[in-house]
Amino acid sequence: MVIKKETIDLLRPEDDPQEATAAARAALREPLRDLAAYHMDACVKCGLCGETCHVYLTDPVPENLPAAKAAKVVRHFRRYHSAVGRLAPWLVGAKELTQSAFDEIVEAVYGRCTGCGRCGLNCSVGADVGAIIRTGRNVVAAAAEVPPNLQAVVDNQINTGNQMAITVEELKATAAWLSEDLQLETGDEDVRIHVDEPGKRVFYLVNPREVKFFPLSLSAAAGVFRAAGENWTMSSKFYDVTNYGLYSGDDPAAARITKQVMDEAARLEAEEVVLSECGHGFRSFRWEGPNWLGEEYPIRVRSILEVMLEYIEEGRIEIDPGKNVERVTLHDPCNLVRWGGVSEPQRKILAAVASDFVEMTPNREQNFCCGGGGGMLSMSEYGDRRVQSGAVKADQIRATGAKIIATPCHNCADQLLELNKKYSLGVEIQAVCELVFNALVIR
Amino acid sequence: MLTAERIIVASSLVWAAALLTWQLLAAWGGGRKDYSARAGSSARGVLYNFTAAMSPARKEAARRHPFKFAVGMVMHLGVVVAVLKVVVLLIKPTAPPIAPIPLGGFLAFAAAATSFLFVRRFFSKNLRPISDFDDYFAAFAVAVYLGIGSLHELNVINAGTFLLVGAVVAFYIPLGKLRHVLFCPVARFDLGRRLGYRGTFPAGRAE
Numbered sequence: 132m133v134i135k136k137e138t139i140d141l142l143r144p145e146d147d148p149q150e151a152t153a154a155a156r157a158a159l160r161e162p163l164r165d166l167a168a169y170h171m172d173a174c175v176k177c178g179l180c181g182e183t184c185h186v187y188l189t190d191p192v193p194e195n196l197p198a199a200k201a202a203k204v205v206r207h208f209r210r211y212h213s214a215v216g217r218l219a220p221w222l223v224g225a226k227e228l229t230q231s232a233f234d235e236i237v238e239a240v241y242g243r244c245t246g247c248g249r250c251g252l253n254c255s256v257g258a259d260v261g262a263i264i265r266t267g268r269n270v271v272a273a274a275a276e277v278p279p280n281l282q283a284v285v286d287n288q289i290n291t292g293n294q295m296a297i298t299v300e301e302l303k304a305t306a307a308w309l310s311e312d313l314q315l316e317t318g319d320e321d322v323r324i325h326v327d328e329p330g331k332r333v334f335y336l337v338n339p340r341e342v343k344f345f346p347l348s349l350s351a352a353a354g355v356f357r358a359a360g361e362n363w364t365m366s367s368k369f370y371d372v373t374n375y376g377l378y379s380g381d382d383p384a385a386a387r388i389t390k391q392v393m394d395e396a397a398r399l400e401a402e403e404v405v406l407s408e409c410g411h412g413f414r415s416f417r418w419e420g421p422n423w424l425g426e427e428y429p430i431r432v433r434s435i436l437e438v439m440l441e442y443i444e445e446g447r448i449e450i451d452p453g454k455n456v457e458r459v460t461l462h463d464p465c466n467l468v469r470w471g472g473v474s475e476p477q478r479k480i481l482a483a484v485a486s487d488f489v490e491m492t493p494n495r496e497q498n499f500c501c502g503g504g505g506g507m508l509s510m511s512e513y514g515d516r517r518v519q520s521g522a523v524k525a526d527q528i529r530a531t532g533a534k535i536i537a538t539p540c541h542n543c544a545d546q547l548l549e550l551n552k553k554y555s556l557g558v559e560i561q562a563v564c565e566l567v568f569n570a571l572v573i574r
Numbered sequence: 575m576l577t578a579e580r581i582i583v584a585s586s587l588v589w590a591a592a593l594l595t596w597q598l599l600a601a602w603g604g605g606r607k608d609y610s611a612r613a614g615s616s617a618r619g620v621l622y623n624f625t626a627a628m629s630p631a632r633k634e635a636a637r638r639h640p641f642k643f644a645v646g647m648v649m650h651l652g653v654v655v656a657v658l659k660v661v662v663l664l665i666k667p668t669a670p671p672i673a674p675i676p677l678g679g680f681l682a683f684a685a686a687a688t689s690f691l692f693v694r695r696f697f698s699k700n701l702r703p704i705s706d707f708d709d710y711f712a713a714f715a716v717a718v719y720l721g722i723g724s725l726h727e728l729n730v731i732n733a734g735t736f737l738l739v740g741a742v743v744a745f746y747i748p749l750g751k752l753r754h755v756l757f758c759p760v761a762r763f764d765l766g767r768r769l770g771y772r773g774t775f776p777a778g779r780a781e
Contacts, residue, residue, distance in 0.1 A: 168601040169601055169757050169760045169761045169764055170757075170761045170764070170765075172597075172751075172753055172754060172757035172761075173754055173757040173758045173760070173761035173762075174754075175751055175754050175758075176701065176704050176705065176709060176751075177635075177642070177646065178698060178700045178701045178704075179635035179636070179638070179639045179642060179643065180635055181700065182634065182635075182638050183634050183635055193699055193700045193703050193704070196700050196704070198704060199700070199703065199704045202704045215749050215750065221706075221707060222706070222707050222708050222711075222749070222750065223706055223707075223708045223750060223751075224706030224707075224708065250635075251765065252627075253633050253634040253635045254633075254635060255633060255635045255636055255643060255646065256754065256758045256761070256762075257623065257627075257628075257758060257759075257761050257762035257765060258758070258761050259761060259764070259765045417610065418610045418772060419610075420610070421608075421609035421610045421611075422606075422608060422609050422610060424609070425609065426609055427609045427610075427611070428609075428610075428611070431611070432611075468774070469774060470772070470774070471772065471774075472613050472614060472769070472772035472773030472774040473773075474774075495777065496774055496777045497634075497777075
């Protein structure tokens with residue numbers, strides 16, 4: 132869905148339920164413009180998709196069948212945008228979109244699906260169920276029926292610039308003490324977290340979770356940048372790599388979040404935006420963002436994985452895999468790999484920085500979602516189901532015998548931390564840049 | 575010379591083609607420009623999604639359900655054969671059955687496979703809740719069509735009956751789930767195009 136810049140400020144659906152439902156019906160028309168309608172008419176409900184879904188595998192009830200979740204959206208689309216659905220709705224199961232229908236759609240597209248897209252890749256006929264699910268989220272967002280905890284994250288991003296509502300002062304203070312720690316650790320007095328420095332080549336975006344709870348990955352990235360001689364900065368206001376508008380289905384909000392970050396990149400006169408390790412953040416800023424804005428970016432956007440691999444291949448950083456001797460495996464974030472096309476840089480990096488790197492099976496675009504995607508982590512009402520659905524990933528991890536799980540995604544890392552406890556995996560979860568930093572040879 | 579039957583079936587085919595084309599164009603909407611910077615090749619993505627990606631080795635849904643996948647394949651091959659028979663009769667109404675025993679037998683087998691899918695939909699705990707009249711009727715219509723095609727190939731019934739049943743099925747194509755005959759390839763094209771553009775496709779390194 133393309134949101135023109137001039138419409139970005141026309142946010143928040145109406146409070147009037149009737150108008151909200153009308154807005155949702157209008158949102159159902161959007162697929163007609165971005166081809167999701169094809170996928171709706173491609174699904175033949177053969178039912179073979181169940182075992183491709185981690186939610187179904189861990190709770191094999193009919194409601195968890197990907198085709199069943201898609202059907203909750205398709206039936207309303209047919210009611211308004213197909214001749215048969217209008218004239219003889221009973222024939223094709225078309226249903227009116229009423230206020231009461233939203234509960235069922237919310238349960239199907241937020242509560243039982245992370246939008247990981249694995250079912251679409253393995254669909255016997257090639258229907259992209261993920262596109263249908265996201266259309267369902269668009270419809271719910273248009274009616275202002277997004278689960279409140281998920282909506283609160285989106286609101287935080289719009290109102291404060293970051294999803295955790297971290298203040299500018301807090302960010303600057305964190306950057307200061309992290310810099311001091313890093314200087315002590317490396318003995319390099321010039322290494323630091325650069326904030327609000329215009330004219331630097333790289334504008335680096337991070338997950339606020341790094342600032343608030345897990346700063347090791349931020350200081351690791353700073354250490355790697357320093358070792359490579361990179362010219363970089365963060366912003367004290369718009370540094371958030373996440374975009375929960377992707378999850379909520381609120382495309383105008385997603386566009387606004389994208390715009391505030393890209394405007395900041397322009398203000399800082401950066402030549403490139405580098406995204407910290409974040410699956411949905413990569414998909415949002417790299418792929419969906421320009422389409423939400425309806426224009427091409429003036430500067431390049433890359434993942435830090437691509438940048439770190441470049442440092443290694445160009446010899447800008449020296450590494451010693453002997454510094455990471457424990458067995459390492461890799462969890463592939465769905466939005467980075469399946470929806471983002473980045474699967475090899477992280478493998479090449481891990482093969483270079485760890486002495487015992489092993490793959491999970493299946494992997495790359497066939498990976499299973501950890502269960503924490505799709506905004507699940509913010510929706511506490513689905514917490515038990517989220518952890519239960521992670522059993523598939525827990526089994527994959529256990530089979531590798533690895534002691535360290537590297538994952539280039541902070542949402543996945545949060546979920547893996549919970550799975551580690553729940554399923555007694557006895558592993559350590561790290562970002563890829565932490566392993567690179569640990570392997571750095573600093574002279 | 576089956577003139578009336580041929581006109582009816584030809585009209586149904588024109589109707590189906592016209593409505594499907596209209597639905598395709600309505601959904602296409604002129605396409606959509608992708609403003610993101612390309613990382614791969616849409617053409618290679620589409621090619622991959624129509625070739626290697628369709629093999630059971632890359633399709634878990636097929637790999638985990640080999641029997642059901644095979645049943646579906648038999649049904650679809652049967653439909654192709656039956657449609658070709660209609661085409662032959664449209665061109666040459668006096669044409670004799672092509673290969674009565676092998677083709678008639680295969681069409682009977684395909685009709686049985688389709689009947690199995692029809693019955694399965696009634697009894698499957700997963701499929702029944704998501705099935706509508708359309709899902710049952712489409713399977714039923716195709717099973718009858720294949721069965722009649724088999725009987726015609728075996729010279730049990732006349733060509734007129736086969737053509738009229740074919741006309742009914744063709745008339746129904748754009749109205750219900752049978753339109754997936756068009757939308758499945760289009761959906762496959764669309765996903766291949768998008769993931770090819772992003773560099774996810776062609777895939778194949780996954781273990």
